[in-house]
Amino acid sequence: MSESTPEPSAADTKTVAVGIDIGGTGIKGAIVDVSTGELLTDRKKLNTPEGGKPDDIAETVKELVASLGDIPAEASVGICFPAVVRHGVTMSAANVSKKWIGFEAEKLFEKTLGRDIAFVNDADAAGFGEATYGEAKGKGGLIIVTTLGTGIGSALIYDGVLIPNAELGHLEIGGVDYETKAAYSAKEREDLSWKKWAERLQVYYETLEKLFSPDLFIVGGGVSKNHEHFLPLLDLDTPIVPATLRNNAGILGAALLSTKRSSLVE
Numbered sequence: 190m191s192e193s194t195p196e197p198s199a200a201d202t203k204t205v206a207v208g209i210d211i212g213g214t215g216i217k218g219a220i221v222d223v224s225t226g227e228l229l230t231d232r233k234k235l236n237t238p239e240g241g242k243p244d245d246i247a248e249t250v251k252e253l254v255a256s257l258g259d260i261p262a263e264a265s266v267g268i269c270f271p272a273v274v275r276h277g278v279t280m281s282a283a284n285v286s287k288k289w290i291g292f293e294a295e296k297l298f299e300k301t302l303g304r305d306i307a308f309v310n311d312a313d314a315a316g317f318g319e320a321t322y323g324e325a326k327g328k329g330g331l332i333i334v335t336t337l338g339t340g341i342g343s344a345l346i347y348d349g350v351l352i353p354n355a356e357l358g359h360l361e362i363g364g365v366d367y368e369t370k371a372a373y374s375a376k377e378r379e380d381l382s383w384k385k386w387a388e389r390l391q392v393y394y395e396t397l398e399k400l401f402s403p404d405l406f407i408v409g410g411g412v413s414k415n416h417e418h419f420l421p422l423l424d425l426d427t428p429i430v431p432a433t434l435r436n437n438a439g440i441l442g443a444a445l446l447s448t449k450r451s452s453l454v455e
């Protein structure tokens with residue numbers, strides 16, 4: 190913990206949780222006050238180990254958690270990961286090692302860290318974080334949060350309730366898994382201009398609109414900080430806004446979901 194950040198005090202501990210966000214290139218984490226969505230420590234980041242294999246990632250997460258300093262005993266730990274997660278088991282691996290398919294991920298992290306954790310999809314965590322602390326705070330109806338990065342992540346939130354594992358990045362449009370056309374990685378890989386990329390995003394969000402009739406789209410992922418280059422080019426009936434939590438959405442959402450989970454599930 191850096192000298193500039195306050196130690197969580199005893200009075201805070203009920204609402205203190207750890208959030209860890211595992212990605213293809215980096216693993217980030219912080220101690221969070223889930224009542225306010227504030228980071229109580231600096232955000233720490235370690236590189237995702239080469240190959241992204243389960244044991245290596247679990248050891249890196251252990252190192253990251255240790256680097257956060259003293260964690261209050263009452264604090265829960267939430268970890269998010271870029272795969273379908275059902276009852277702690279990772280069921281897919283679009284942009285990570287195939288070893289995660291059908292893997293008891295939550296158990297591995299619990300064993301490695303020596304404590305209970307909550308384990309959730311990365312876009313679900315980021316979306317839930319945004320809906321709770323960010324742009325959609327207090328808004329009812331159907332909100333679709335998408336994260337545009339290496340893949341396209343999605344979270345469906347209806348009247349504040351998260352419907353997990355939506356996986357809308359893999360919608361098949363024109364016979365292709367559309368994440369391969371419209372993720373930010375596709376823009377980079379194919380060196381697309383903002384305009385050309387926005388044309389693909391137009392097709393993507395129009396399809397989501399047709400299927401779900403949402404009340405609001407929120408667009409996250411690192412590229413959302415450059416939203417003025419592509420969001421104004423989209424012509425949709427649904428309001429579409431950039432995410433506000435940026436790189437902290439996954440950390441905050443994972444931390445928050447861990448507190449919900451520990452109160453709802455034994």
Ligand code: BGC
Nearest residue numbers: 271272273283312340341342
């Ligand atoms: C994965 C999702 C993940 C998204 C963003 C997709 O390829 O299938 O589970 O949420 O990428 O990381």
